[in-house]
Amino acid sequence: MFRPRTRAKAGSAGSSGSPWQQYVPGRSSMRSAHPILVLSLIQLLSAGAAGCTKDEDCSLNGLCTGGACACDKPWRGPACGELDFLPSPAAPVYGGASNATLNYSTWGGNPVLANDTYHLFVARVPGTLAMWYKTSQIDRATSRSITGPYTYAATALPVFAHNPQIVHQTFRNGTERFVLFHIGQGGIHAAESPEGPFLPVAPANWSCDNPAPYWDAAEETWYLTCRTKKNGLRTAKHLAGPWTQIGLAPPEPPAGPDTWCEDPYLYRDARRGHWHALFHAVNLEQLTDCGAGATSAHAFSRDLQTWGTLPTYVQPYSSRVALEDGTSRTLASVERPKFFFDGQGTPTHLFNGAANVPQCGGNTSDGKRPNSCSDCKYVDHTNTIVRPLNV
Numbered sequence: 001m002f003r004p005r006t007r008a009k010a011g012s013a014g015s016s017g018s019p020w021q022q023y024v025p026g027r028s029s030m031r032s033a034h035p036i037l038v039l040s041l042i043q044l045l046s047a048g049a050a051g052c053t054k055d056e057d058c059s060l061n062g063l064c065t066g067g068a069c070a071c072d073k074p075w076r077g078p079a080c081g082e083l084d085f086l087p088s089p090a091a092p093v094y095g096g097a098s099n100a101t102l103n104y105s106t107w108g109g110n111p112v113l114a115n116d117t118y119h120l121f122v123a124r125v126p127g128t129l130a131m132w133y134k135t136s137q138i139d140r141a142t143s144r145s146i147t148g149p150y151t152y153a154a155t156a157l158p159v160f161a162h163n164p165q166i167v168h169q170t171f172r173n174g175t176e177r178f179v180l181f182h183i184g185q186g187g188i189h190a191a192e193s194p195e196g197p198f199l200p201v202a203p204a205n206w207s208c209d210n211p212a213p214y215w216d217a218a219e220e221t222w223y224l225t226c227r228t229k230k231n232g233l234r235t236a237k238h239l240a241g242p243w244t245q246i247g248l249a250p251p252e253p254p255a256g257p258d259t260w261c262e263d264p265y266l267y268r269d270a271r272r273g274h275w276h277a278l279f280h281a282v283n284l285e286q287l288t289d290c291g292a293g294a295t296s297a298h299a300f301s302r303d304l305q306t307w308g309t310l311p312t313y314v315q316p317y318s319s320r321v322a323l324e325d326g327t328s329r330t331l332a333s334v335e336r337p338k339f340f341f342d343g344q345g346t347p348t349h350l351f352n353g354a355a356n357v358p359q360c361g362g363n364t365s366d367g368k369r370p371n372s373c374s375d376c377k378y379v380d381h382t383n384t385i386v387r388p389l390n391v
Contacts, residue, residue: 051067051068052064052067052068052069052079053067056300056308057069057079057310058070058071058079058080059075059079059080059081059298059300059310060269060272060274060276060300060301060302060308061075061080061081061269061276061300062075062080072269072271073346073389073390073391074346074347074348074389074390074391077314079310079314081298081310081314081315081316082314082315082316082317083316083317083350083389084389084390085317085321085322085350085387085388085389085390086387086388086389086390087322087323087324087326087388088147088321088322088323088324088385088386088387088388089147089148089149089323089324089385089386090323090324090325090327091148091149092106092148092149092354092383092384092385093120093143093147093148093149093150093351093383093384093385093386094106094109094120094122094139094141094148094149094150094383094384095124095381095382095383095384103126103127104124104125104126104127104381105124105125105126105127105128105129105377105381105382105383106122106123106124106125106139106353106382106383106384107122107123107124107125107129107132107136107162107163107335107336107353107377107382107384108122108123108163108335108336108338108351108352108353108384109121109122109123109138109164109165109166109336109338109351109353109384110164110165110166110338110339110340110351111143111146111150111166111340111351112166112167112168112178112194113146113168114168114178114193114194116144117142117143117144118142118143118144118145118146118150119140119141119142119153119166119194119195120139120140120141120142120143120148120150120351120384121138121139121140121156121164121165121166121180121194122138122139122141122150122164122384123136123137123138123139123161123162123163123164123353124136124137124138124139125137127381128377128378128379128380128381128382129377129378129382130378130379132162133160133162134159134160135159135160136159136160136161136162136184137155137157137158137159137160137161138155138156138157138161138162138164138180138182139152139153139154139155139156140152140153140154140155140156140194140195140196141153146340146348146349146386147349147386147388148386153195154195154196156180156189156196156198157180157182157184157185157189157198160184160185161182161183161184161185162182162183162184163182163183163210163211163263163336164180164181164182165180165181165182165211165212165213165338166178166179166180166181166194167179167180167181167213167215169190169215169217170217171217171220172217172220177190177191177192178190178191178192178193178194178198179201179213179215179239180198181208181211181213182211183208183209183210183211185200186200186201186202186206187203187206187208187211188200188201188202188203188206188211188239189201190239201239201240202240203236203239203240203241203242203243204240204241204242204243205241206241206243207226207228207231208224208226208228208231209226209227209228209231210226210227210262210263211224211225211226212224212225212226212263212264212265212266212277213266214266214267214268216268220237221235221236221237222235222236222237222239222243223235223266223268223304224236224243224266225249225250225264225266225277226249227262227263227264229248229249231245231249232245232246232247232248232249233245233246233247233248233249233250233304234246246304247304247305248305249264250264250266250275250277250299250301250307251299251307251309252279252297253279253297253298253299253309253313254309254313255279255281255283255294255297255313255315256281256283256294256313257285258283258284258285259281259282259283259294260281260282261279261280261281261282261297262279262280262282263279263280263335263336263337264277264278264279265277265278265279265337265338265339267339267341267347269345270341270344270345270346271345274300274301274302275300275301275302275303275304276298276299276300276301277298277299277300277307278296278297278298278316278337278339279296279297279298279299279337280295280296280297280334280335280336280337281294281295281296281297281315282294282372282374283372283373283374284372284374284375285372286372286373286374287359287370287371287372287373288359288373289359290319290330290331290332290333290358290359290373290376291318291319291320291330291358293319293373294313294315295315295317295318295319295333295334296315296316296317296318296334296337297309297313297315297316298314298315298316317334317337317350317387318334319331319332319333319334319354319373321334321385321387329358330358330359331354331355331356331357331358331385332355332356332357332358332359332360332373332374332376332377333354333355333373333374333375333376333377334352334353334354334355334385335352335353335354335374335377336351336352336353337350337351337352338350338351338352339351342391346391347389347391348388348389348391349386349387349388349389350386350387350389351384351385351386351387352384352385352387353377353382353383353384353385354382354383354384354385355373355376355377355380355382356380356381356382356383357376357380359373359376360373360375360376360379360380
């Protein structure tokens, strides 16, 4: 959610050199990533543009068989780099679609299923997102259908709490709990049911901006990365820690000129145990025609140590959304990606925070630079959407 005030210019370090360079918020330059990650990309670049020679050429979302990728659902494309969507509900799952009917915004989250009811944990902010860092709270909303609409049930965490991710933590002995990661108020709360109450968990020396957790139920181990790269990739057996750094954070994939990535979503695929990270891609030079700009990115790894991406940028999803009524809609920005998985560990739905308008015309709201497509969330109300996947 950080709103940078500077941008890399063409011909600067932001558009030349290693594609594994990473944007540093608040600076106009870039910093080089770890050489192992650079080497990983060089190896991927050596793969032919047509066909495949190894599973990495298929984004680790399928198998390279006979020189062609056989993609696991819900992935598709020559390199298994694109998500295969079904039409989405025309209405947002939580929040509305116009200033005339709303006095609040919602900004993404994810649901858990308990007792035949879906419980969506979502960030809610009065007005637009302009003051999210002061006024955000986390709502719990419920629905009998995963695609909603969801109805407000309770305030899971009051102001200030933002960017929630709920995890249904199960153990081999049959016990379970529901863990809510977020920013603000210590960063982790847990409860015995999704209804709460959510009580704080205080790991030692905890610091994580926009936490991206993954609970491996087979190993009974937490894995965690954060928006802030200095935190690296961490693991723990218990929420209270100790949390141990085991490697670098997933690198921000190259997503084109003047583009950087943020807000990773970490998960492990159920078929082969490969690791993946989805990102929101940001291009602050994209002022209009938002559907044509970079929206998302994907990185993958076998071992959490060496990460790769496709040599030619392929985004998993764009901000153009096909709807159930046969129409389509372009949203200025689609951020905060989070999957919902079925009982077999297959992603079946993608949840995002979304700006309602197709673009905001480049008008300035801060007096310093024109609004990009990603900035439209600050000038109009936002909501939370779901996109069913073809599985």
